[in-house]
Amino acid sequence: MKKLSWFNKVMYFFNIVLTVLTFFAYLLPFMAPKVFPFLSVFTLVMPLMLILNFLFFIYWLLQTKRQMLLSGIFLLLGITFISKFYKFSSKDLPEDKADFTLMSYNVRLFNLYDWLPQRDIPQVIPAFVKQHNPDIVCLQEYNKVGDKSFSQYKHKFIFKMDGQAGQAIYSRFPIIGKGDIQFPGSANNVVYADIKKGKDTLRVYSMHLQSIKISPDIHENFDEEKSKVIFNRISEAFKKQQLQGELVEKHKSECHYPMIICGDLNNSAFSYVYRSVKGKMNDAFEEAGKGFGKSYNYKYYPARIDYVFTDKSIEVKEYTTFPAFINSDHFPVMTRLAFEEKEE
Structure with missing residues (x-):
């Protein structure tokens, strides 16, 4: 952290805030809206959180900074959420008469x-x-x-x-x-x-x-x-x-x-x-x-x-x-x- 420039220190602070919010967002599908109506709304911005974590990961990676591990780990933890948001490849199996x-x-x-x-x-x-x-x-x-x-x-x-x-x-x-x-x-x-x-x-x-x-x-x-x-x-x-x-x-x-x-x-x-x-x-x-x-x-x-x-x-x-x-x-x-x- 000491070796970071002042700008990167600010960026890392926002990165930490984002990952904390992402962690709570990962818990929201398990939390009933009746109990947490205010928090449940934030499920709508989960994709934005995933995108921002990816951008932070790339930002640190291009500088070969170990801070990339922070968002990288959270992206790995949320791999099942990523597949719900975006699919990189499709399945298109041959047709059968029973289909x-x-x-x-x-x-x-x-x-x-x-x-x-x-x-x-x-x-x-x-x-x-x-x-x-x-x-x-x-x-x-x-x-x-x-x-x-x-x-x-x-x-x-x-x-x-x-x-x-x-x-x-x-x-x-x-x-x-x-x-x-x-x-x-x-x-x-x-x-x-x-x-x-x-x-x-x-x-x-x-x-x-x-x-x-x-x-x-x-x-x-x-x-x-x-x-x-x-x-x-x-x-x-x-x-x-x-x-x-x-x-x-x-x-x-x-x-x-x-x-x-x-x-x-x-x-x-x-x-x-x-x-x-x-x-x-x-x-x-x-x-x-x-x-x-x-x-x-x-x-x-x-x-x-x-x-x-x-x-x-x-x-x-x-x-x-x-x-x-x-x-x-x-x-x-x-x-x-x-x-x-x-x-x-």
């Missing part, structure tokens, strides 16, 4: 209230689905506008809440059971369909957890007063998400079928609710995705809040996001899966 595909997409009511200037979104989204031809489609914030737009699917479960929003599951395979999980004091919910594939049955959950109600243009007209309102809003949403995640966790513990859970979690992969809902399942992005896996249209932040979780018995062979398809505030995600079916 099936699933798409999940929050369609934002098919632009019912003209949030976007395009007027043909109710036609464009079904055309996109038809083009990519998934075997199973889960649509959150669904609206009756889409009721006659997915005729290529013989089987469907459309669940409509009071008001405009609902959810829909379309399938090429027979749906032999269906239901929903209602959340107290919320317009959000989870729907599920038991889907017969060969001699096997898979349960597909489509989730839409409590929204934090932050628009993609949050950076505009941002001031101290607005930041306090947003901070409190996020804290309250995370507390509701905890309860909702626990209800999903309990419901899936009573299911004896192999499961797929997909949809809009409205939270990051570093959160308590992510850990609660995912449980011991695989995150399809971590298994086969590439890059940031951005699924929400924030301008300056690669937010991944839409997920596909799969049972350990289901192999994830490919995972794709479509950030160029801007017809909602979310982007579609799609995965190719393989499940070893029982012999006839």
